[in-house]
Amino acid sequence: MRILVVEDQPDLLRNLARTLREEGYAVDTAADGKDGLTKAQDNDYDALVLDVMMPKLDGWEVLKRLRTTKKTPVLMLTARDAVPDRIRGLDGGADDYLTKPCDLDELLARLRALIRRSAGQAKPLLEIGGVVIDQAAKTVLLDGKPVALTAREYAMVEFLALRRGEVVSRTELYEHLMDENDDTLSNLLDVHVFNIRKKLGQGFIVTRRGQGYCIE
Amino acid sequence: MSKFYQSIRWRMQVWHGLVLLVVLVAFGATACWFVRSEQLNRVDQELRRRLVLLAGGAGPRGGPGARPPNPGGPELNPEAGAGRGPNRGPAFRLPAGQRGLFEESERGSYYFVVWDAEGKVTARSDTAPAMVPPPHPGDFPELALPRARLRGGELPPEERGRFGLPRGRGDLRERVGMAPGGERAVVGHSLEPENAELRRLIVLFGIAGGGVLLLGLLVGGWFSGRSIRPIADISHTARKIAGGSLSERIDVADAESELGELARTLNDTFERLQSAVARQARFTADASHELRTPTFVILSEAQSALKRERSSAEYREAFAVCQRAAQQMRQLIESLLTLARQDAGEIAPKRESARLDAMADDVVEMLRPLAREKGITLHVALAAVQLACDIQQMRQVLTNLVSNAIEYNRPEGEVRVKLASEGRDVLLTVADTGVGIAAEDLPHIFERFYRADKSRATAEGHTGLGLAICDAIVKAHGGRIEVSSTPGQGSTFTVRLPV
Numbered sequence: 001m002r003i004l005v006v007e008d009q010p011d012l013l014r015n016l017a018r019t020l021r022e023e024g025y026a027v028d029t030a031a032d033g034k035d036g037l038t039k040a041q042d043n044d045y046d047a048l049v050l051d052v053m054m055p056k057l058d059g060w061e062v063l064k065r066l067r068t069t070k071k072t073p074v075l076m077l078t079a080r081d082a083v084p085d086r087i088r089g090l091d092g093g094a095d096d097y098l099t100k101p102c103d104l105d106e107l108l109a110r111l112r113a114l115i116r117r118s119a120g121q122a123k124p125l126l127e128i129g130g131v132v133i134d135q136a137a138k139t140v141l142l143d144g145k146p147v148a149l150t151a152r153e154y155a156m157v158e159f160l161a162l163r164r165g166e167v168v169s170r171t172e173l174y175e176h177l178m179d180e181n182d183d184t185l186s187n188l189l190d191v192h193v194f195n196i197r198k199k200l201g202q203g204f205i206v207t208r209r210g211q212g213y214c215i216e
Numbered sequence: 217m218s219k220f221y222q223s224i225r226w227r228m229q230v231w232h233g234l235v236l237l238v239v240l241v242a243f244g245a246t247a248c249w250f251v252r253s254e255q256l257n258r259v260d261q262e263l264r265r266r267l268v269l270l271a272g273g274a275g276p277r278g279g280p281g282a283r284p285p286n287p288g289g290p291e292l293n294p295e296a297g298a299g300r301g302p303n304r305g306p307a308f309r310l311p312a313g314q315r316g317l318f319e320e321s322e323r324g325s326y327y328f329v330v331w332d333a334e335g336k337v338t339a340r341s342d343t344a345p346a347m348v349p350p351p352h353p354g355d356f357p358e359l360a361l362p363r364a365r366l367r368g369g370e371l372p373p374e375e376r377g378r379f380g381l382p383r384g385r386g387d388l389r390e391r392v393g394m395a396p397g398g399e400r401a402v403v404g405h406s407l408e409p410e411n412a413e414l415r416r417l418i419v420l421f422g423i424a425g426g427g428v429l430l431l432g433l434l435v436g437g438w439f440s441g442r443s444i445r446p447i448a449d450i451s452h453t454a455r456k457i458a459g460g461s462l463s464e465r466i467d468v469a470d471a472e473s474e475l476g477e478l479a480r481t482l483n484d485t486f487e488r489l490q491s492a493v494a495r496q497a498r499f500t501a502d503a504s505h506e507l508r509t510p511t512f513v514i515l516s517e518a519q520s521a522l523k524r525e526r527s528s529a530e531y532r533e534a535f536a537v538c539q540r541a542a543q544q545m546r547q548l549i550e551s552l553l554t555l556a557r558q559d560a561g562e563i564a565p566k567r568e569s570a571r572l573d574a575m576a577d578d579v580v581e582m583l584r585p586l587a588r589e590k591g592i593t594l595h596v597a598l599a600a601v602q603l604a605c606d607i608q609q610m611r612q613v614l615t616n617l618v619s620n621a622i623e624y625n626r627p628e629g630e631v632r633v634k635l636a637s638e639g640r641d642v643l644l645t646v647a648d649t650g651v652g653i654a655a656e657d658l659p660h661i662f663e664r665f666y667r668a669d670k671s672r673a674t675a676e677g678h679t680g681l682g683l684a685i686c687d688a689i690v691k692a693h694g695g696r697i698e699v700s701s702t703p704g705q706g707s708t709f710t711v712r713l714p715v
Contacts, residue, residue: 011513011537019520053505079508082501101512104519 001115001155002026002043002176006036006062007051007077016049019104020111024138024151026179033057037065039180045072046115046176049107052078052089060092067093073114075107112136119162126161128215131200133161140200147199152177156192160205160215169212225437225444232436236429244421251417255410256389260382263391266317266326267403270308271393308393308401310339318343324409333398344404351392351400387411446475450482462490502665506548506679510541517541544679551681555664558688565606565692572642573598573635575607579614580633583622591628598635601642603715609689614644616682617709621648624707637715641695644711652703661699662687686711 003025007013013029020027028043030036034056040048048066052059059076066072074096076089081099089097095118096110112135116124126133132141138154140147149157155177160168173189193205193213206214308330310318318326318341327344331337335350382391390404446469453466465486466479514537521534576598587594603610621631629649636643653661660666665680690697695713 009509009513011540012509012516015513015516015520015537019516019523022520022523079505079512080501100508101515104516104523 001046001159002028002179003047003049003111004028004030004036004039004043004045005049006030006033006040006054006059007049008032008054009051016107019108021179023108024155025111026155026177026182028180033059033062037062040066040072041069044070044172044175046118047111048072048074049111050074050076050094052076052080052085060088063089063093071118073118075110075114077102077107109136116162121162126158126164128161128164128204129201131204133158142200149196149199153192153196153199156189157196157200160213164215167208167211167214173213224447225440228440228444229433229437232440233429233433236432236436240425240429244418244425247421248414248418252410252414255407255414256382259389259405259407259410260391262326263382263389263403263405266328267391267393267401269314269317270310270328270330270401270403271395308339308395308399310341324406326403326405328401328403330399330401338399345388345406348390348402348404351394351402443475446473446479450475450479454482457486457489462486462493499664502680503548503552506665507545510545510548513541514538548679548681551679551685554685555681555688558685558692565609565689567604568607569602569604570607570610572601572603572605572610572644575611576614576633576635576644579611579618583615583618586619587622587631590622590625592622592625593628593630595630595632596634598633599637601635601637603642603713605693605713606689609692613686613689613711616686617644617646617711620682621646621650621707621709624648625650629706638712640715642713642715644713645708647706647708649706652705653699653701653707654703658699658701662697 001024003020005013005016005020005027007016007029008031010031013031017027017029028039028045030039033054036048036050036054037057040062050059050062054062057065059078063074063076066074074094076094076097077100078085078089078097079100086097095114098107098110112124116122116135124135126135130143133139134141135158138158140149140154140157156173159173159176170189177189178184193207196205204215206216208214308328310328318328320343325343327341327348328339329337329341329344329348329350330339331350337350340348382389384390385404387407388404389407390402393401393403395401450466453464456464465483468476468479468483517534517537521531526534577596580594580596584594618631618633621633625631625648631649632645632647634643634645634647657666662683664684666684667680687697690711690713693713695711698710698712699707700710701707
């Protein structure tokens with residue numbers, strides 16, 4: 001899962017990015033609205049954390065312009081908590097609204113919910129055969145027993161599981177699992193797929209030659 | 217809602233009723249008094265006429281009600297009275313044919329009683345009551361009084377000493393005559409019919425007065441209700457406003473009246489109240505907004521640091537972040553407190569005589585390292601100026617203006633600080649060569665939390681209150697602060713202070 005954080009307070013931006021990375025997300029950052037809008041338009045993020053009060057372009061404007069082309073789930077993060085502000089945010093196309101200061105855990109939970117819903121899933125538990133994926137705890141069970149996956153392996157399993165039945169291209173996978181600073185070679189994906197098959201069963205991820213990967 | 221008897225309307229009614237009552241009673245009493253004196257006057261005249269007749273027809277001469285002397289009666293004159301002989305007839309005798317004067321009638325009857333010198337009744341009319349005490353000469357000192365004191369002064373002088381003043385005996389009105397020979401007569405009249413008339417009149421007055429009072433109260437009540445209704449409207453609206461709907465206004469229906477003026481005044485007050493509350497709310501929202509960001513930085517940094525085991529370098533970094541945020545909060549809180557105190561008028565500037573140029577020089581030297589860091593040249597032209605001011609506050613103004621000029625400057629820019637006397641004023645100008653301020657931002661630049669560039673604030677630790685504080689301090693010193701700016705070339709802040 002790849003997330004863009006747009007926030008002009010440098011300490012906050014760094015901290016949010018670190019926290020999200022530690023949760024297994026691929027995280028891009030932008031320190032002002034203009035940069036944020038460009039990145040959001042150029043990439044397909046799984047979610048956007050957007051501050052409202054920012055230089056150059058404020059959050060409202062970024063949201064307005066982004067919505068002309070993208071459906072990316074957006075969580076507005078702002079110190080303005082007046083009810084009209086929240087309504088304006090939600091009506092302006094935001095999917096969720098959090099006021100500063102909020103709890104990091106709440107922020108993370110809301111992001112999970114946003115990503116889950118945008119994939120058309122309502123349940124936090126994904127069951128695929130004998131594999132159960134707990135999106136809140138970020139753990140995977142095989143036949144009731146926990147399986148140790150690396151953060152990136154988990155992210156890959158979750159991403160494919162949320163698009164169950166769809167064929168996901170290698171580019172798409174690469175874009176959603178690596179952030180902008182990641183220069184890992186894309187053939188690393190094959191290594192991850194190999195490891196996942198070893199842990200969850202050979203048939204868990206199907207390779208469609210020339211198209212991509214799929215969980216059926 | 218207050219109790220009804222405490223309402224203005226009720227009090228107006230009561231006073232109105234009381235005044236109306238007093239007027240009606242006074243009017244009735246005066247009317248009754250007139251009627252009564254008219255009655256008594258009439259009775260007294262009748263009594264006198266009859267007494268004169270009884271005394272021999274020596275009626276009054278001249279005056280209203282004069283009638284010709286009775287030709288049938290004997291002459292009664294002073295000589296006759298003085299030379300009273302046994303062969304003379306009684307001094308009081310009812311002439312024949314005048315009996316009708318002492319008979320029962322609807323208007324009440326008159327009576328007479330005549331006594332001889334010994335006090336024996338010699339004649340009396342049928343109408344006389346059983347007990348009529350004979351008058352005693354000593355009882356009527358007024359008979360000896362000079363004529364001028366006698367009522368009915370039209371009596372001839374020779375009749376002086378004959379007819380007494382009217383006297384009242386209970387319901388009876390009497391007039392006493394005394395002949396020089398000692399004969400006495402009383403002519404009387406029962407006032408019963410007059411009393412009855414008066415009572416009827418009083419009852420009539422009572423009924424009519426009660427009606428007038430009732431009508432007056434009804435009309436007054438209607439009228440006071442009408443004139444008080446705007447007050448009820450006003451208080452209704454005021455209650456709504458007190459209840460929180462500050463946008464309510466009183467409907468000024470009758471703009472010309474005093475109540476219309478009151479309503480207008482109140483509406484103006486509400487207007488100012490509303491804008492003051494709105495300003496306060498915006499200020500509070502801005503202040504909490506400014507405090508939320510550093511709070512969130514501290515909170516999220518701490519939460520993130522505590523999520524798992526960290527290296528000591530990571531902890532150190534987390535603490536540094538928290539420290540920065542806390543310092544920003546402290547600065548903001550100090551600024552907010554300064555403004556709040558100034559708003560409350562708590563810190564009137566302490567006036568001490570000080571060399572403003574020395575203060576400015578101090579501040580410039582203090583900020584020189586910051587300027588050097590940004591490659592900015594400081595030009596200082598300070599005339600020697602002595603000013604009575606609050607040193608602490610004035611230093612803050614200087615620091616805010618000069619540090620703004622340095623920070624909002626272009627790299628390798630210039631800052632000019634100038635101090636001069638102009639007439640009776642001290643003029644401090646701080647000019648920079650920065651990006652300047654857009655024309656639409658200029659009028660708001662001294663407002664709290666107003667930022668021309670929304671980005672500068674949190675990043676560089678500005679609170680957005682510096683210029684607002686400068687403005688408040690300069691105003692407290694009786695001066696004013698102005699700004700002019702050309703976008704792209706720089707801004708000039710001018711502080712004008714009276715010496």
